[in-house]
Amino acid sequence: MSHSSAGPEIERLITLLARLPGLGPRSARRAVLHLIRKKAALMVPLAEALDIAARQINPCSQCGNIDASDPCTICASPGRDQSRICVVEQVGDLWALERAGAYRGRYHVLGGVLSALDGVRPDDLRIGGLVARASEEGVSEIILALNANVDGQTTGHYIFDALKGADVQVTSIARGVPVGGELDYLDDGTLTAALVARKQL
């Protein structure tokens, strides 16, 4: 389908932008018009930033985070707690935890979760690397911060089993009522989990 009548250069740009999550053909067209209006201030810098990122950004060979350096800034930072490794599914989860600012240890990005439906098996994830890291000198705790769904739980169980040989404590982030959450609007699963995990005051 032709998106516009402005020649192949613009068509190609619209097609590529429409493949970004959150953008469809209509918003991609609007984005292209915006980019052309802001050519010097936005379009040229964006082309350069994409080019630089494409050439410099790679997964950290240790933890799977993405960065311009390898090992990544977090793995290389002497200020981070070396005794804790927090296991997340995706880099986006790592970013979310970093924004929260409550964790000062290191990470391990699995690159997904086990899923029979999608055919994701243990070998497709960075689990071997995690087991190796768990046996390193000074690592005492592996914190599982996986999504609270079936695949996340399955993956958590698998990792728990895989880490049985290592001398580490394996913990999982808490399930419960989100901050600001009103009970009336929460699903049964969350309420049940919050009740089961109740704490003495």
Add this chain to the structure above:
Amino acid sequence: MSHSSAGPEIERLITLLARLPGLGPRSARRAVLHLIRKKAALMVPLAEALDIAARQINPCSQCGNIDASDPCTICASPGRDQSRICVVEQVGDLWALERAGAYRGRYHVLGGVLSALDGVRPDDLRIGGLVARASEEGVSEIILALNANVDGQTTGHYIFDALKGADVQVTSIARGVPVGGELDYLDDGTLTAALVARKQL
């Protein structure tokens, strides 16, 4: 504010993408992760397409459309009806009319509408060029296809007055019930316009 913890290259990319219409900080982060996962298939081609478009795409000096050639493909096409010029506010409106495929004349892109609030005056728009084109040999009709709001109407009246010296018919696209529109859901203005513009069957 820091968007991630993945270094300045990614921060910059997120900041730039978040400035596109339809994307905010959250969706820009998701887009960047998607781009890095699809580096060869999407990120590199997008960087190239932006670079090519930034270097080659410019406004048509005749009609204000954007294209890699000047005059643009539409202005230069001998197959287009040379007697009609359709006036639109933005290039996106031109694209919308081209997608509809019901018009085979040429266009004139104003680059906006008159707006006291936003301080847009006649000199800020491509109105002088339109008046000049209206006086060209063979041009017989100027079709106003402006948005159906106050600024669009004000601009339409101004152009109508400016074209009084030219020997052309000035028309405006019809206001009425949109195709598929149900009366119960339409605003009063549209219903009034549709009633006023009623046609004999």
